[in-house]
Amino acid sequence: xxxxxxxxxxxxxxxxxxxxxxxxxxxxxxxxxxxxxxxxxxxxxxxxxxxxxxxxxxxxxxxxxxxxxxxxxxxxxxxxxxxxxxxxxxxxxxxxxxxxxxxxxxxxxxxxxxxxxxxxxxxxxxxxxxxxxxxxxxxxxxxxxxxxxxxxxxxxxxxxxxxxxxxxxxxxxxxxxxxxxxxxxxxxxxxxxxxxxxxxxxxxxxxxxxxxxxxxxxxxxxxxxxxxxxxxxxxxxxxxxxxxxxxxxxxxxxxxxxxxxxxxxxxxxxxxxxxxxxxxxxxxxxxxxxxxxxxxxxxxxxxxxxxxxx
Amino acid sequence: xxxxxxxxxxxxxxxxxxxxxxxxxxxxxxxxxxxxxxxxxxxxxxxxxxxxxxxxxxxxxxxxxxxxxxxxxxxxxxxxxxxxxxxxxxxxxxxxxxxxxxxxxxxxxxxxxxxxxxxxxxxxxxxxxxxxxxxxxxxxxxxxxxxxxxxxxxxxxxxxxxxxxxxxxxxxxxxxxxxxxxxxxxxxxxxxxxxxxxxxxxxxxxxxxxxxxxxxxxxxxxxxxxxxxxxxxxxxxxxxxxxxxxxxxxxxxxxxxxxxxxxxxxxxxxxxxx
Amino acid sequence: xxxxxxxxxxxxxxxxxxxxxxxxxxxxxxxxxxxxxxxxxxxxxxxxxxxxxxxxxxxxxxxxxxxxxxxxxxxxxxxxxxxxxxxxxxxxxxxxxxxxxxxxxxxxxxxxxxxxxxxxxxxxxxxxxxxxxxxxxxxxxxxxxxxxxxxxxxxxxxxxxxxxxxxxxxxxxxxxxxxxxxxxxxxxxxxxxxxxxxxxxxxxxxxxxxxxxxxxxxxxxxxxxxxxxxxxxxxxxxxxxxxxxxxxxxxxxxxxxxxxxxxxxxxxxxxxxxxxxxxxxxxxxxxxxxxxxxxxxxxxxxxxxxxxxxxxxxxxxxxxxxxxxxxxxxxxxxxxxxxxxxxxxxxxxxxxxxxxxxxxxxxxxxxxxxxxxxxxxxxxxxxxxxx
Numbered sequence: 012x013x014x015x016x017x018x019x020x021x022x023x024x025x026x027x028x029x030x031x032x033x034x035x036x037x038x039x040x041x042x043x044x045x046x047x048x049x050x051x052x053x054x055x056x057x058x059x060x061x062x063x064x065x066x067x068x069x070x071x072x073x074x075x076x077x078x079x080x081x082x083x084x085x086x087x088x089x090x091x092x093x094x095x096x097x098x099x100x101x102x103x104x105x106x107x108x109x110x111x112x113x114x115x116x117x118x119x120x121x122x123x124x125x126x127x128x129x130x131x132x133x134x135x136x137x138x139x140x141x142x143x144x145x146x147x148x149x150x151x152x153x154x155x156x157x158x159x160x161x162x163x164x165x166x167x168x169x170x171x172x173x174x175x176x177x178x179x180x181x182x183x184x185x186x187x188x189x190x191x192x193x194x195x196x197x198x199x200x201x202x203x204x205x206x207x208x209x210x211x212x213x214x215x216x217x218x219x220x221x222x223x224x225x226x227x228x229x230x231x232x233x234x235x236x237x238x239x240x241x242x243x244x245x246x247x248x249x250x251x252x253x254x255x256x257x258x259x260x261x262x263x264x265x266x267x268x269x270x271x272x273x274x275x276x277x278x279x280x281x282x283x284x285x286x287x288x289x290x291x292x293x294x295x296x297x298x299x300x301x302x303x304x305x306x307x308x309x310x311x312x313x314x315x316x317x318x319x320x321x
Numbered sequence: 322x323x324x325x326x327x328x329x330x331x332x333x334x335x336x337x338x339x340x341x342x343x344x345x346x347x348x349x350x351x352x353x354x355x356x357x358x359x360x361x362x363x364x365x366x367x368x369x370x371x372x373x374x375x376x377x378x379x380x381x382x383x384x385x386x387x388x389x390x391x392x393x394x395x396x397x398x399x400x401x402x403x404x405x406x407x408x409x410x411x412x413x414x415x416x417x418x419x420x421x422x423x424x425x426x427x428x429x430x431x432x433x434x435x436x437x438x439x440x441x442x443x444x445x446x447x448x449x450x451x452x453x454x455x456x457x458x459x460x461x462x463x464x465x466x467x468x469x470x471x472x473x474x475x476x477x478x479x480x481x482x483x484x485x486x487x488x489x490x491x492x493x494x495x496x497x498x499x500x501x502x503x504x505x506x507x508x509x510x511x512x513x514x515x516x517x518x519x520x521x522x523x524x525x526x527x528x529x530x531x532x533x534x535x536x537x538x539x540x541x542x543x544x545x546x547x548x549x550x551x552x553x554x555x556x557x558x559x560x561x562x563x564x565x566x567x568x569x570x571x572x573x574x575x576x577x578x579x580x581x582x583x584x585x586x587x588x589x590x591x592x593x594x595x
Numbered sequence: 596x597x598x599x600x601x602x603x604x605x606x607x608x609x610x611x612x613x614x615x616x617x618x619x620x621x622x623x624x625x626x627x628x629x630x631x632x633x634x635x636x637x638x639x640x641x642x643x644x645x646x647x648x649x650x651x652x653x654x655x656x657x658x659x660x661x662x663x664x665x666x667x668x669x670x671x672x673x674x675x676x677x678x679x680x681x682x683x684x685x686x687x688x689x690x691x692x693x694x695x696x697x698x699x700x701x702x703x704x705x706x707x708x709x710x711x712x713x714x715x716x717x718x719x720x721x722x723x724x725x726x727x728x729x730x731x732x733x734x735x736x737x738x739x740x741x742x743x744x745x746x747x748x749x750x751x752x753x754x755x756x757x758x759x760x761x762x763x764x765x766x767x768x769x770x771x772x773x774x775x776x777x778x779x780x781x782x783x784x785x786x787x788x789x790x791x792x793x794x795x796x797x798x799x800x801x802x803x804x805x806x807x808x809x810x811x812x813x814x815x816x817x818x819x820x821x822x823x824x825x826x827x828x829x830x831x832x833x834x835x836x837x838x839x840x841x842x843x844x845x846x847x848x849x850x851x852x853x854x855x856x857x858x859x860x861x862x863x864x865x866x867x868x869x870x871x872x873x874x875x876x877x878x879x880x881x882x883x884x885x886x887x888x889x890x891x892x893x894x895x896x897x898x899x900x901x902x903x904x905x906x907x908x909x910x911x912x913x914x915x916x917x918x919x920x921x922x923x924x925x926x927x928x929x930x931x932x933x934x935x936x937x938x939x940x941x942x943x944x945x946x947x948x949x950x951x952x953x954x955x956x957x958x959x960x961x962x963x964x965x966x967x968x969x970x971x972x973x974x975x976x977x978x979x980x981x982x
Contacts, residue, residue, distance in 0.1 A: 024663040027649055034499075035418035038410035039426065042474065045407060045466050046433060055444035109341070116338045124335060128342055130581045133520070135345050137573040138352070139528050139548055142566035145559065146352045155364055157351065189348065194521060198476065201517040205483060235479050243434070243472055250437045253530075271437050284443060295436040302431060310424070313482055487680035490647045491743075493667040494674045496697035509684050 060288035071285065082289045087265055087273065095269040095294060098180065099249035102187040106248075107241055109188065110195025117196070118203040129200065136193040144257035147186050148173070173258050176266035183267060186254050191247075195240050202236030203229075232316050238309035245305070246298050270294040356563035363559045376560035381568070389544040394572055395458055396533070396543055397526040400465035401473075401519055407466075408473040409515065413503070415474070416481035430474055433467040438531040446535050456537040464532050469522035473515075480514035481507070516580040524573050544569045597657045597750040597783055598623045599644060604653030606639055613639045615807040617653070621751075621785060626777050628798030629787045632830070635804040637787040638677065641753045644785065645672050657750055668699055673744035677755040677787075679736045681728040681743075688724040691715075691743045700747065710746040717772055718742045719765075733760045741769075745776070752777075752784040758793065770796055791831050795819070803827050817976040821954075821969070825884065825961040828954065834889045834918050834929040840958060841885040843875055850875055852885065852950075856924040861903045866951040866967070874955070874965040884961065886954040892930035893947045894919060902945035910938040921946060 060078050064071040082088050113132065117125045135143070150156045151172045162170055172182045206229065252271035255261060261268040261276065268276075270290050278287030355363060357372040380386055414420075415427050445464065446455070454460030484507060492502045508515075530545040537543075548569065551562040599621040606614040614636050621627040629637045642648040644655060646667035655662045662670055673694070681690050691711050695702040702710075715721045718738040728736060737760050744752055758766045774797055777784050788794050794801050795815040803810040803818065811823040822828035828836045841852040843865070850872065851864040865871065874880065895902055905923035912934055921928045921944050928946060932938075954966040966972070 022652075024654055024661060025650055025652055028664065035414045035420050039414045041407040042411040042430060042470060043426070045403075045463070046430065046470060049433060049441060049467060052441035052444035052448060055447075056440050059444070113338070113341050116334055120331075120334055120338065122335070124338065128338060130577050132342065132345050133577050134349055134570070134574060136521075137524055137527075137570040137577075138349070139530075139545055139566055139569065141530075141552070142352070142548065142562060143348070145552075145562065146348050146355070149355065149363065149559070150348060150351055152364070155366060157347075157368075189345065193345070197517050197521060201513040204513045205480065235482075239475055239479060242431075243475075246434050252437065271439075274437075275439060278439065288440070291436055291440045295440070298435040299432065302435065303428070306424075306428060306431070313479065317482070485678065485680065487676050487678055488682060490642075490645075490667070491674070491676060491680040491682070492693075493647065494645055494670075494672060495694035496668045496671075496699035498668065501697075506682060506684075 056288050057292070059285045060292065062285045063283075064285035065283045074285075078286045079289045081286065082293075087268060088290070090265060091268050091270045091273045091290065092293065092297070094180075094267060095249055095271065096297070098184065098187075098251065098255075098267075098269060099245060102184045102191070102251075103241065103245045103248045105184070105188050106192045106195050106244060107237070110192045110240070111199055111237070113192070114196045114199035114203060117200055133193045133197055135190050136197075138190070140190060140253040141257040143190050144186055144254050147182075147189070148258065151182070174263060176263050179259060179263055179266050183255050183258055186258070187248065187251065190254075191244060194244055198236060198240040199233070202233055206232050231312075234312035235309060235316050238305055238312055242302060242305045242309065246302060249298055249301070250294065352563050353567060355559055356567055358560050360558055360560055373560075376558070376564045379558075380561050380564040384547075385542075386544075386547070386565070386568070389542055389547040390568070390572070392458075392541050393527055393543040393545070393569070396461045396465065396541065397523055399458065399462040400469050400526045401523045403462060404466060404469040404473045404522060405515070405519060408470050409477055409508070409511075410503075412474045412477035413481050413507070416478045417486065427475070427478070431471050434471050438467075438529070442531055442535045449536055454536075456540045458541055460536060461533060461541060461543075464536060465526045465529065468525050468529055472525070473518045473522050476514050476518035477511055480511040484510050512583050516583045520573070520576055520580060523576055527569075527573060598659075599751055599783060599785065600654075600656040600659075601640070601643070602654045602656070604640075604643055604650040604655065606643065606648060606650050613807050614643070614650070617807075617809055619802060619809070619812070621783060623658075624781045624783055626774065626784045626786065626797055626799045628794045628801045629785065629804055630789065630791065630794040630798075630801050630830070631804035631810075632789065634806075636807040637804055638755055639807075640804070641674065641755055641785065641787060644751070645674050645753055646670050668697075671700070671749045673747040673749040673752050675740050675744045675752075675754040675757040677759070679728075679740040681736055681739055683728050686725050686727060687720070687731070687739050687742075690728070690739055691746055693743065694747050707746070711742070714742040714745040717745065717776065718769075734762065734765065737761060750783065752782055752786075754784065754786045756787055756789070758788075759790075766793075773797065791833065795831075803830065814976055816972070820972045821963060821966060821976070823963050825886065825956050828886050828956075828963075832888060834913070834931070836886050836888050836954075837892065837926070837928050838884050838886045838956065839926050839928075840882065842882050843880050854885070856903065856905070863903075863948060863950060868951065868967050870965055870969045871955070871967055878964070880955070880964070882958050883964065884956040884958045886956055887948050887950070887952065889918065889929040889931050891949040891952040892928060893949065894921070894930055894932065895945045895947075896943070897945065899945055899947075902947045905944055905946050907938055907940055907942050907944050909940065910936070919944065 059071075061073060061075060062071045063074050063077075117129055117132075119125075138146075150158045151170075153159050153169050159170070162168070171178050173179050250271055252269065252275055255267045255269060255272055256275065259267055261272045270293060274287040274290040274294075276287075277290070278284045354368075354370075356376055357374070358366065358370050359373050359375060362370045411430075415423060449455040449460055454463070488506065489502055492506050493499075497505070527543075528545060530543075530549065533541070533543045533546045534549070544565070548562065548565050551558050551565060599619070601617050601619040604614055604617040605612070617636075617640060619627075619640075629640060631637055639648060643650050646655075646662065646665060649663065657670070682693065685693070688711060691714065692707050694700050695707045695710070711724070712721075715724060718741055720735065720738050720742065723731065723735055723739070728739070731739065737757060741754075741757050744754070758769050761769060770793060776782075786797060788797075798815055800812060800814055801818055802812045805826060811818055811827050813821075818827060819831050822831060825838055828838070839854055841854040843850050843852055844862075846864070849865060849867055851862055853860045853862055855861075893902075898904070903923075905921040905928065908920040908922040908927060909918075910932075911918050911920075915934070917932045917934050917936070919930050919932050919938060921930065923946070930946070938944075951967050955964045956962060957964055
């Protein structure tokens with residue numbers, strides 16, 4: 012409905028009133044104003060990456076791209092990238108599939124169980140990640156852990172969980188899934204609530220099977236919400252550090268040293284803040300690219316979904 | 322009347338849900354169990370132990386716990402409130418209007434989530450010290466916008482986009498002003514998206530610890546920072562940690578209970594898009 | 596109620612020119628129909644009148660007053676949207692009451708109740724009043740959308756295909772109800788449809804719109820009998836008019852036409868008509884497009900004097916009658932026949948044109964030149980306009 016701002020030929024009778032034209036900017040402005048300030052710290056961080064800023068040194072001086080060169084030369088850097096991407100991708104995929112399935116079940120069943128679970132299943136998200144990790148650690152503990160006791164029944168003893176490099180990633184992903192599937196469930200459930208009924212009614216008349224309806228009707232209309240859930244969860248999963256830190260601080264060895272963790276270690280443990288920044292900026296770049304791709308698909312899915320409702 | 326096949330399907334669905342529920346909820350029960358165990362028993366017992374209220378006493382009564390909770394409520398609640406007031410109109414504008422660089426703007430808001438807080442927290446520390454926002458409610462509420470605003474705007478924007486624009490036209494023709502239309506017609510229709518993203522934003526703001534750790538010290542002390550106390554020392558008090566975390570999760574649980582009616586089908590309009 | 600005028604209204608959406616130059620004059624209390632194919636710009640015109648869309652150029656006037664800068668809420672128009680636009684969170688009753696509860700058009704609750712009861716009765720939906728839109732079928736939603744408009748007393752009713760999703764029976768009864776209501780209430784009504792029978796039945800006058808331009812405005816009869824070009828002639832009439840190339844040759848005492856049937860040419864004499872002969876002579880007409888309506892095409896299954904040969908392409912029932920399509924050289928000719936005939940595809944059929952009902956079009960511009968009996972039809976049009 013936005014009128015195009017034409018040249019001066021337009022008579023006064025055809026100009027959209029100023030208050031209406033300016034309205035979109037007016038209502039977006041507050042969000043921008045509140046958040047635009049972040050550009051300054053962001054720029055400062057980039058600046059610090061070009062210095063040898065450290066809490067140990069009284070002053071810092073400009074050292075150019077030395078930090079960046081060091082990072083690219085650091086063998087563990089590429090490992091860190093791999094770990095971040097692996098962790099982020101696997102946990103997100105599992106959470107999306109699991110979350111989608113559970114949300115559909117919750118939406119589909121309308122009995123007492125599902126109504127109660129709709130609220131309860133969000134609770135894992137509310138526990139501080141550090142605490143959740145510790146609770147799981149205790150559960151997986153090889154002497155008194157309940158999971159250990161369970162595995163004993165199947166003849167598995169002393170499963171290494173976080174102690175061995177091979178299984179540490181799996182353990183940390185398990186905890187991540189436990190906490191964050193709730194995020195997906197909540198968003199997908201909300202999305203399922205607002206699906207229009209009429210396409211489904213027409214489909215019922217056409218005699219489609221439930222699976223067919225799901226693939227061809229529900230899913231396309233749900234895609235915009237799914238992409239949003241995917242977007243936010245993926246961005247967060249790539250950055251995850253609380254869980255890893257609480258579990259093994261990055262170990263055993265270097266097996267869980269993601270980019271976040273490496274940056275944290277360099278910045279806070281070794282206090283070389285300037286050297287830590289490039290690692291985070293690389294993470295920022297990876298997320299930027301991934302987000303752009305997902306957003307493009309989300310916008311396309313939104314437009315398509317709008318067409319389906321006619 | 323359900324056919325045999327339908328009934329098996331029904332049982333199967335309930336079963337699957339139940340299995341997931343056990344997975345999701347059991348650790349919570351475990352955590353509550355731990356809260357009743359003394360430190361010595363945490364690593365030596367499973368289900369059979371001597372329950373004690375010592376942890377509860379220690380955390381809730383002896384320490385300043387009530388105050389921590391209060392600070393968290395003010396900061397997280399305040400942040401989400403600000404995000405709603407500022408974000409819902411922005412989401413509407415991004416959904417309805419077509420102004421140049423609209424998508425760039427939306428992406429810009431999203432970009433606040435592209436990097437962990439540690440990137441900006443130290444520069445922010447310096448800035449906050451300079452402008453006097455260090456260790457203040459306002460300072461944290463403001464910085465928490467980076468956490469809550471993007472999610473709220475992007476989710477709610479989707480819900481606005483789902484509302485057929487003709488409903489607004491119809492309301493205009495009926496004689497309502499833009500403000501009346503926005504508050505009386507549109508906002509009720511975005512409720513599922515609004516409450517779900519508000520709850521999530523609240524949870525994320527509540528659980529954030531990097532910002533409060535660095536950007537505030539004694540005056541504003543959210544509970545997440547306090548929880549760190551139970552870990553940092555040489556002897557971790559798991560029992561107390563469990564108490565602290567359980568109680569810390571209560572406000573969010575209450576929030577979730579309050580909005581649950583908006584997550585239940587029934588009132589679902591279903592005809593929003595038509 | 597008001598007289599609605601659009602003067603040289605232009606509107607573009609991005610690169611698409613939705614309205615090129617629209618000038619309309621809807622009289623007070625008139626039932627004015629906008630008719631045309633999809634995408635012609637009919638909805639844009641309604642939106643411009645309602646104030647939802649602001650024209651790039653041109654003015655919108657209600658009773659002479661310029662309305663361009665007045666927002667929809669203050670124009671006092673009642674609109675029925677093509678996609679119903681019902682408020683999802685309100686019951687049918689509240690949907691219909693919505694306008695009457697706004698500050699601008701405030702009415703007492705008793706009055707609201709009365710009006711809704713009346714409208715519900717007319718639209719046959721008294722039992723739906725407590726339902727939510729999500730619980731209604733498309734046809735029911737459409738009725739509610741109508742009802743929501745009917746309870747108001749606006750300057751003008753704007754209706755965008757309001758009967759499109761109703762089943763045929765309901766559509767017919769609604770049509771009658773609507774026309775009667777409009778006459779009784781004395782309301783100005785601008786009505787969009789792509790169903791030409793609806794247009795003919797309901798409209799005091801009809802405007803044919805195509806690609807953002809007004810092609811012709813007139814009464815139903817005017818447009819049907821004297822369409823301004825071939826496009827309009829094809830639009831109005833079901834089955835579609837037959838148009839084919841013909842060559843006029845002068846013969847002793849008059850004219851006849853030659854038209855091609857495959858390799859041969861058929862020679863048919865043009866009956867005498869002052870208007871036709873004058874037009875031919877004055878314009879030096881030789882090659883023309885001849886238009887003849889299906890009901891003026893006669894057929895026989897045996898060779899008959901004055902009939903030429905063609906072959907049957909199809910035979911289809913369209914309700915209480917059928918259409919025979921005959922293939923004749925390069926052309927397909929449509930004609931009307933009764934149901935239940937035993938017609939074999941590809942069999943021979945013999946055709947005669949009632950040329951004294953035909954219309955002549957310019958073969959290049961496709962515009963209307965003249966028709967048989969023009970004088971009488973013009974008089975008919977003038978009379979009906981007076982009503």
